[in-house]
Amino acid sequence: MSIENKINDIKEELSLFPTEELIYEYLIDRGRNIQIEDKYFLEKYKVEGCISQVWLVPFYSNNKIEFKAYSDSKFVSGLLSILIYIFSNEKPEDIISFNEELLKTLNINEIITQNRRNGFSSVLSKIKEYSKNKIN
Numbered sequence: 231m232s233i234e235n236k237i238n239d240i241k242e243e244l245s246l247f248p249t250e251e252l253i254y255e256y257l258i259d260r261g262r263n264i265q266i267e268d269k270y271f272l273e274k275y276k277v278e279g280c281i282s283q284v285w286l287v288p289f290y291s292n293n294k295i296e297f298k299a300y301s302d303s304k305f306v307s308g309l310l311s312i313l314i315y316i317f318s319n320e321k322p323e324d325i326i327s328f329n330e331e332l333l334k335t336l337n338i339n340e341i342i343t344q345n346r347r348n349g350f351s352s353v354l355s356k357i358k359e360y361s362k363n364k365i366n
Contacts, residue, residue, distance in 0.1 A: 233324060236316045237332050248309065250341045253307065261307030264314065265302045279344045279352030282306045286353060288360040294319050295361060299353075306349065309338070313353055322361035 231239075247253045266275075268289045277284040282303035289296045296318045299310040316333075317325055333354070341348055 233316055233320060233328050234332060235334065240312055240315065241336055244336060244338075253341055257261075257308030257312075259308070260305045260311040261301070261304040261309075264299055264307050264311050267299045270298070271300075277349075277352050277356050279355075280306070280349035282349070284310065284349065284353060286310075286356050286360075288364075292363055295325065295364060297357065297360075300348055306346070309342070309346070309350055310353065312336070313350075313357065317357050322364040325361040327359060 244256070246254055261337060266285060266287055271285060275285045275287045278287050280301070282301045284299065284301045284306060285301045286297060289298065297314045298308070299314055301307045301310055338350070341351070
């Protein structure tokens with residue numbers, strides 16, 4: 231499934247929730263399902279620029295990347311789960327060439343604070359960095 235199709239899947243899911251409060255609950259529920267093993271709580275996997283502590287770990291296999299992540303905030307973990315879903319099992323070059331404007335169609339920026347938007351952007355930058363490192 232393409233990155234764009236995955237974004238559309240998330241957009242459909244989010245459209246099921248008529249209020250911001252229900253979207254928050256949905257994201258917190260999603261956040262309960264992501265985790266990483268203790269051995270990955272290393273500085274090299276920590277994402278700078280986030281209010282909460284966030285770790286993002288890439289796993290490379292068959293010219294694709296899978297991401298695992300964790301945050302000490304369940305809400306942020308929910309946001310991470312969306313990015314992990316969208317970008318995991320994709321080719322690095324597809325992630326690098328991805329049009330970031332498509333993420334705006336999720337309207338997540340409408341419900342999160344500026345600091346969370348900055349963190350979301352930092353995680354996206356780290357995803358792209360991992361993708362570039364795999365190509366180079």
